[in-house]
Amino acid sequence: MIERVSGVALNTFRESIRDKVLITLIIFAVLVMGSSRVIQPLALGEEAKIIKDIGLSAITLFCVLISILVGGRIVYREVEKRTIYIILAKPVRRWEFILGKYLGLMAVLVVSQVVMTAAFYVILLVLGVGAPLYLMLAVLMTLFELVILTAVAVLFSTFSTPITGAVFTFAVYFVGHLSRDLKLLAAMSPSPVVKAVSYFLYYILPNLGNFNIRPEVVYGAPLDPSALLLSVLYALVYTATLLLISAAIFNRKEF
Amino acid sequence: MASLSEPVISVTRLSKVYRSGLRMKRVQALNDISLEVEKGEIFGFLGPNGAGKTTLIKIIMGLTDPTSGTALVFGRPPRDAAAKARLGFLPESPYFYDHLTAREFLGLAARLSAVPKSEAAGRVTGLLRLLRMETSADVQMRGFSRGMLQRMGIAQALVADPELVVLDEPMGGLDPIGRKEFRDIIVDLRDRGKTVFFSTHILSDVEMICDRVGIVIEGRMAEVGRLSEILTGDVESIEVTVKGVTGKTQKILERVSQHTIKSGDELLVTVKGEEEVDKIMAICREVGGIRVVGIVPHRRTLEDYFMAHVAKAGRAS
Numbered sequence: 001m002i003e004r005v006s007g008v009a010l011n012t013f014r015e016s017i018r019d020k021v022l023i024t025l026i027i028f029a030v031l032v033m034g035s036s037r038v039i040q041p042l043a044l045g046e047e048a049k050i051i052k053d054i055g056l057s058a059i060t061l062f063c064v065l066i067s068i069l070v071g072g073r074i075v076y077r078e079v080e081k082r083t084i085y086i087i088l089a090k091p092v093r094r095w096e097f098i099l100g101k102y103l104g105l106m107a108v109l110v111v112s113q114v115v116m117t118a119a120f121y122v123i124l125l126v127l128g129v130g131a132p133l134y135l136m137l138a139v140l141m142t143l144f145e146l147v148i149l150t151a152v153a154v155l156f157s158t159f160s161t162p163i164t165g166a167v168f169t170f171a172v173y174f175v176g177h178l179s180r181d182l183k184l185l186a187a188m189s190p191s192p193v194v195k196a197v198s199y200f201l202y203y204i205l206p207n208l209g210n211f212n213i214r215p216e217v218v219y220g221a222p223l224d225p226s227a228l229l230l231s232v233l234y235a236l237v238y239t240a241t242l243l244l245i246s247a248a249i250f251n252r253k254e255f
Numbered sequence: 256m257a258s259l260s261e262p263v264i265s266v267t268r269l270s271k272v273y274r275s276g277l278r279m280k281r282v283q284a285l286n287d288i289s290l291e292v293e294k295g296e297i298f299g300f301l302g303p304n305g306a307g308k309t310t311l312i313k314i315i316m317g318l319t320d321p322t323s324g325t326a327l328v329f330g331r332p333p334r335d336a337a338a339k340a341r342l343g344f345l346p347e348s349p350y351f352y353d354h355l356t357a358r359e360f361l362g363l364a365a366r367l368s369a370v371p372k373s374e375a376a377g378r379v380t381g382l383l384r385l386l387r388m389e390t391s392a393d394v395q396m397r398g399f400s401r402g403m404l405q406r407m408g409i410a411q412a413l414v415a416d417p418e419l420v421v422l423d424e425p426m427g428g429l430d431p432i433g434r435k436e437f438r439d440i441i442v443d444l445r446d447r448g449k450t451v452f453f454s455t456h457i458l459s460d461v462e463m464i465c466d467r468v469g470i471v472i473e474g475r476m477a478e479v480g481r482l483s484e485i486l487t488g489d490v491e492s493i494e495v496t497v498k499g500v501t502g503k504t505q506k507i508l509e510r511v512s513q514h515t516i517k518s519g520d521e522l523l524v525t526v527k528g529e530e531e532v533d534k535i536m537a538i539c540r541e542v543g544g545i546r547v548v549g550i551v552p553h554r555r556t557l558e559d560y561f562m563a564h565v566a567k568a569g570r571a572s
Contacts, residue, residue, distance in 0.1 A: 007366040011352065018354040081350050086411060089316050089344035089421075090367035091336035255318040 004092045008100025009107065016070050016108040025069075026112055029062035030119045037127060048129035049218050055120040056135065056214045059113060060142045066112055067105070067146050068169045071153025073162035074101050075250070084255060095247035102154050102243060109146050113139060138217040141228065144235040145211035149173055151242035152206070158249045175201060176208035206238050261330050263419050263450045264292040264315060269324035271310050271474075284310040286474040288324070292452050292467075294418075297445050299465035300454040301557075303565060307474040308454035309347055312423045315452075316344055328419070340369060343412030347423040347454075349404055351411075353397035357388055360396060361410055368415035382410040385440075401428035409440065420444055422453035426460050438464050458557045470561065472568045486555055495524045495535050496549035504542050508535060521548070 016022050036054040075098070078084040087097060117139050124131035152172050156165035175182070179202060186198035210231040216223050271285040285307045292298045302308050313319040314326050317333035331338040351360055358379055365375040383392050386406040391399070396407065405428050412420055425441075426434050441451050442464055455461060461468055462482065470477040478485060492513065500508065500522045508524050509515050511534045516523040526532060532550060539545040 003369065004367055007363055011355070011363050014359070015352060015354050082346060083350060083352060085316070085318060085344070085346040086349065086351065086364070087367065088318060089339060089342070089346075090364065091340040091369060092367050093336055254320060255313065 001096060004090075004096045005100040005103065008087065008092065008097055009104035012074065012101050012104025013107045016105065017111070019070070021069060022066060022108065022112065025062050025066050026115055029058050029116050032058040032062075033116075033120055033123050036123075051124070051127060051129055052135060052218045053214060055123065056138050056142075056218065059116045059120060059139055060145075060212075060214070062116065063109055063113055063142060063146055064149060064173060067109060067150045067153055068166050068173070070108065071105050071150050072157055072165035072169055074105055074154060075157040076160070076162055076165065079253075079255065082255075088255075094251045094253075098154065098158070098243060098247045098250050102151060102246075105150055105154070106147065109150065110143065113143060113146075135217055137223070138214045141211045141213050141231070144232050145208050147235045147239050148176075148206045148208065148242070151239040151246070155242050155246045155249075158246050158253070172205055173208065176206045177212070179205070179207040179209050207234070210234070260294050262291040262327075263294050263329060264290075264298075264452060265325075265327045265330070266290050266311070266315070267325050269311070269314065269321050269326055271307075271314065271319070272322045284474055285314075285321070288471070288474075288476050290469050290476065290479050292450060294450055295445065295448055296466040297441060297451045297464055298453070299461035299468040300452065300471065301456070301458070301461055301468050301561065302454070302471035303456055306471045308456075308471060309423055310474075311471070312421060312452075312454060315421060340415070341417055342419040342421060343415060343417040345405075345408040345412045345420075345422045345425055348401075348427060349408035351396050351404065351407060354395060356393050356395050357383065357399075357407055357410075358392045360407065361414055364411035364414045370415050378414055378416075382413060386410050386436075402430060402433050405429055405433070405437075409437065413444075417449070419450045419452065422451065424455055425453055426455060426457055434460070458561060462557050468557075470564060472564055475568075477564045477568070482557070485560060486557060490528065490552045491555050491559065492553045493526050493528065493532055494549070494551045494553065495526060495532055495547060496551075497522050497524060497535070497539060498546045498548050499544050501542075504538065504545065507538055507542075511535060511538075 033055045036051045078087065078101075084097075088094065117136065120135075121131050149169065149172070153165065153169045156168050160168065182198050182202040182205075186195050186202060189195050189198065210227070213223060213228070215221065267289050269285055269288045270283070273282040273284055274280065275282055288307075288311060300308055300311070310319065314321050315328060315333055317335075317339070326333055328335075328338040329341055355363065361379040361382060362375060365378060370378055380392075383389050386409065388403065388406055388410070391403065396404070399407065405425070409422070409425065412422070420441075422441075425437055429437060438460065441453070444451050445466075465482060467479070467481050468485065469479040497508070498521055500520075505515065505517070505522060508522065511531050512524045512526050514525050524535060526535065536547065539547055
């Protein structure tokens with residue numbers, strides 16, 4: 001089983017690493033981080049924090065884009081190009097294929113994050129604004145956000161086209177960051193329909209706001225370790241559920 | 256000839272209905288198909304384009320499920336990993352990963368087929384040599400021609416040295432030399448005790464190498480059997496060539512023949528059967544001065560057979 005899942009994962013990794021979209025996104029991320037110096041004069045003594053915030057945000061944004069753009073077509077492409085015929089004719093179970101695709105993409109995201117974070121630290125050192133290691137905690141929490149988001153992208157990829165999948169995944173990302181507002185809306189809205197829809201979305205969509213600790217890290221606010229651990233556990237359980245649903249959908253699929 | 260061993264592929268009363276378009280229009284791709292493929296034979300699955308060949312192959316490969324009926328591979332359901340571990344598959348017009356080199360791709364195929372790591376590299380190199388792909392082994396497949404992709408397709412199907420090889424239109428996109436090589440590979444597989452099931456619409460491939468054929472037309476199985484059984488005895492016509500015929504004798508001969516062709520001092524007389532040949536011989540003896548220089552029976556070819564079935568199906572619909 002491990003051989004087959006890792007075989008699919010390695011192929012997905014190779015495919016994505018050799019893809020121009022990925023390289024372009026990583027280059028853009030580094031350019032955005034590097035250009036944060038341009039706004040330095042506007043920042044009035046807050047340069048260091050602004051540069052760190054922009055850098056960490058750029059890492060998150062571009063990794064989210066990679067997850068959505070590459071993840072959104074990851075299964076669809078195999079079906080469209082009929083490479084899936086070759087893979088499923090081997091003794092590969094369908095759930096092994098989904099898991100392999102997911103893990104391959106996560107490996108791509110980890111490598112992308114490592115490259116971007118390394119570039120981020122080089123930029124911090126060059127600009128001489130200090131490069132404390134605890135900034136990496138924000139990157140690590142982003143990784144767990146990507147763990148969920150990539151599973152969402154893979155799920156959509158099993159039944160929709162890349163564009164539709166990307167739009168839906170982005171919608172989940174967007175609404176996932178408004179979780180707290182959704183709950184508030186549900187509590188305060190007089191309309192039972194709005195209440196019901198808000199509660200439904202609040203409970204079914206992932207709460208991604210919990211993974212954003214950039215302000216705390218950049219501005220030195222205290223962090224609650226147990227809350228972070230809970231978020232990590234939440235990411236793993238949520239992702240496992242999504243992958244099970246993806247495998248079930250893929251299992252019913254006819255080619 | 257019935258085999259005592261379990262059939263390698265067993266398809267029983269299989270039907271497949273697709274629903275397509277907004278109105279969910281019903282398309283019957285396969286209709287009550289039954290066939291068995293025995294161990295060690297080359298089975299040709301023959302039919303015009305759109306007859307349902309690929310649909311049946313997809314069902315046998317577990318890529319699509321039947322609407323009714325059953326398909327078993329090595330006695331197991333097609334999706335069973337244990338069944339897949341014993342077979343290799345080449346899809347129609349195969350397409351592979353652009354970003355992989357030929358060697359990487361075959362390595363992936365070997366890994367997914369559970370070929371032991373110690374054997375994989377040697378197996379891959381051997382296949383690249385067999386298919387004359389050594390010089391392109393470390394080139395990304397994005398620039399491969401149709402023929403090269405077809406070779407890669409057969410290579411990945413054979414990487415685990417499977418007992419059964421299923422090939423969907425394997426000769427498509429190949430030049431005459433490539434077709435000959437593919438036929439040699441298929442025959443060699445049978446000689447090594449493997450079973451080959453392949454679909455095609457090219458009759459000559461089937462006539463040259465198949466032990467048995469199944470003919471599918473518009474989703475129905477028109478015939479399954481040994482080629483010799485399907486084609487034997489059916490002498491369609493006999494061509495008799497005679498020399499030294501005069502105008503008067505020619506007229507007499509034309510009366511017993513289907514048609515005649517005069518070429519120099521030779522007359523080619525086409526007749527229906529042996530009885531008419533006897534009549535021609537008698538006429539020649541009676542008239543004198545006429546020599547019979549050739550008698551060629553024309554047996555029914557697979558093409559004639561195939562066309563007759565297609566025409567019959569066309570009339571029926």
